[in-house]
Amino acid sequence: MSVSQYKDFLKCEASALARLNRKNVEPKSEALLFGSYVHSWLDGTIEEFKTENPDLFSTRGASKGELKAQYKLADEMIKVLENDPFCMMALQGEKEVIMTGELFGIQWKMRMDVYNPSLGRFSDLKTVKALNEKYWKEGVGYCSFVEAYGYITQLAVYSEIERRNRGGDSWLESYLVAVSKQDPPDKAIITIDQDTLAMALGEVEEKITRVAAVKAGEVKPIECGKCYHCRRNKKITTVIHYMDLIS
Known part of the structure; x- marks a missing residue:
């Protein structure tokens, strides 16, 4: 289990299971490629990333051979951080550190963007549309991108698995280093209090049993009815009232 996989199951069990079975896999989004580009700068593989992803470059017109406009913005985001x-202090440490461990009876695997135990911290780099924009999350309402994208859960799980690997008595300090896709890009170093992280870890403990059961094929997955997978496999069985469209 990984945090991203766990979050996928919370969003749509049917879609997450289909992705694991390589069925109806959603194409990579522009946002995902964008984030990977910035991350490749952090781990020192940006030139290799450009070579492996020719779609980053324009193929016609006066800009042929140059980075597409959105990736020029990514370069600006990188400069803002540099x-x-x-x-740069928050991003100082060993890059792309993988750890595994058991949590709530499940084997987990995680990868920290930046690990610096000697200074008592680890960090994760995030690209986001805008730092202060409100996002809608089902069951929560309007919230920050940190809550909307499950980053509290991510840091909670990472903190506990790292602690167990290190054999420590307490969690390291954890940061989200966020940079926005605005012009000019905004940036922030974000921390989450340990009480909030502990609550998030408790929520994982409550939900992981069903997630693991769905993944193992022991119970039937529930469809969200809205995602790529569900839209692609949707069969109409009844009519709906127009007020139900935005419920």
Whole structure:
């Protein structure tokens, strides 16, 4: 189990299971490729990333051979981080560190963007549309991108697995280093209090039993009815009232 896989199951069990079985796999989004581009700078593989992803470059017109406009923005985001000493301090440490461990009877695998146990911290780099924009999350309402994308859960799981691997008595300090896709890009170093992380970890403990059962094929997955997988496999069985469209 990984945190991203766990979050996939919470969003739509049917879609998450289909993805694991390589059925009806959703194409990679522009946002995912964008984030991977910025991450490749962090781990020092950006030139290789460009070579492996020719779609980053324009193929016609006056800009042929140049980075597409959106990836020029990504370069600006990288420069914003490089020119901020505090951001670079938070991103100092060993890159792309993989750890495994058991949590709530399940084997987990995680990868920290930046690991610096000697200074008592680890960090994760995030690209986001805008730092202060409100996002809608089912069951929560309007919230920050940190809550909307499950980053509290991510840091909670990472903190506990890292602690167990290290044999420590307490969690390290964890940061989200966020940079926005605005012009000019905004940036922030975000921390989450340990009480909130503990609550998020408790929520994982409550929900992981069903997630694991669905993944193992022991119970039938529930469809969300809205995602790529569900739209692609949708069969109409009744009519709906127009007010139900935005319920």
